[in-house]
Amino acid sequence: MKRIPFIFALVVLLPVSLMAEKIKVVTTFLPIYAHTKSIAGDLADVRSLVESGAEPHHFQFKPSDMKKLKEANLIIINGLGIEDWLNKALENFTKDHKAIIDTSEGVDLLENPEVIELTAERQGDSHKHSETEKGKNPHIWLDPVSAQIQVRNILKGLQKVDPINAKAYQTNAEIYLNELGKLNQDFKNQIEVLKNKNLITFHDAFPYLAKRYGFKYIACVEDFPEKSPSPQVIKSVVDLIRKNQVTTVFVEEGYSQRALQAIAKESGAKIATLDTIEVGVSEADAYLKRMRSNLETLKLAWK
Numbered sequence: 001m002k003r004i005p006f007i008f009a010l011v012v013l014l015p016v017s018l019m020a021e022k023i024k025v026v027t028t029f030l031p032i033y034a035h036t037k038s039i040a041g042d043l044a045d046v047r048s049l050v051e052s053g054a055e056p057h058h059f060q061f062k063p064s065d066m067k068k069l070k071e072a073n074l075i076i077i078n079g080l081g082i083e084d085w086l087n088k089a090l091e092n093f094t095k096d097h098k099a100i101i102d103t104s105e106g107v108d109l110l111e112n113p114e115v116i117e118l119t120a121e122r123q124g125d126s127h128k129h130s131e132t133e134k135g136k137n138p139h140i141w142l143d144p145v146s147a148q149i150q151v152r153n154i155l156k157g158l159q160k161v162d163p164i165n166a167k168a169y170q171t172n173a174e175i176y177l178n179e180l181g182k183l184n185q186d187f188k189n190q191i192e193v194l195k196n197k198n199l200i201t202f203h204d205a206f207p208y209l210a211k212r213y214g215f216k217y218i219a220c221v222e223d224f225p226e227k228s229p230s231p232q233v234i235k236s237v238v239d240l241i242r243k244n245q246v247t248t249v250f251v252e253e254g255y256s257q258r259a260l261q262a263i264a265k266e267s268g269a270k271i272a273t274l275d276t277i278e279v280g281v282s283e284a285d286a287y288l289k290r291m292r293s294n295l296e297t298l299k300l301a302w303k
């Protein structure tokens with residue numbers, strides 16, 4: 001009889017220790033990682049496929065990534081075709097009934113902004129930045145309100161796959177959603193009041209941000225660094241800048257600035273950098289930190 005408590009302890013402790021095994025979650029790239037990690041904290045093992053240095057549009061899928069996917073209990077994607085490099089692998093996993101969350105579900109989608117190509121003719125479609133399967137722009141995360149929808153989709157996915165921690169995920173998500181709400185409010189208060197919000201970017205990443213806060217997306221300029229920009233097109237961009245009194249043109253981090261310098265010099269517009277949050281170190285607070293830095297950049301440019 002003295003053994004019974006020992007056996008009892010075994011029976012009780014064994015399932016607990018099994019349940020204590022963390023679920024493995026694979027996210028595709030930085031904003032999706034940041035949202036997921038902010039909800040999961042240390043309750044789940046969250047990893048990103050696209051890591052520092054790489055970017056999600058032309059990601060090279062490696063065998064080690066396949067291993068990450070195989071081990072995952074849950075795969076979380078942005079959706080809208082940006083992770084096309086994942087399609088084949090995901091087909092296999094759907095057959096295995098692996099949980100896959102498309103965070104774009106329920107987000108109001110927008111078309112790509114008007115694109116001006118700096119080079120008269122282009123070399124096929126390989127450079128086209130945001131060609132998506134549905135023909136919609138995939139950069140939904142750059143609008144804090146759409147990001148909230150993505151976060152709720154992630155929360156649902158985590159709770160379904162890991163119901164034991166459902167309550168804790170809920171608590172963490174509420175704190176994070178509250179921060180996103182503050183971010184939205186700060187954009188509203190500080191940007192909506194500005195008068196001249198004529199936006200020209202060198203990346204088609206910002207239609208959602210533009211629509212949310214009433215920017216006028218004049219154009220997105222595409223440059224192919226291996227080709228010489230056509231002087232006529234440069235002139236038409238300069239005319240557009242003058243006509244719309246654009247004070248600043250926005251470029252993304254790491255972008256070739258050759259053609260841009262010529263445009264800025266000719267038109268008198270300044271150059272500033274907007275962050276697409278596509279590249280960088282996988283950190284839970286990366287999204288909030290870098291969107292706040294975008295807010296500062298826009299304020300400075302348009303004040």
Ligand SMILES: [Zn+2]
Nearest residue numbers: 139205276278
């Ligand atoms: Zn992009």
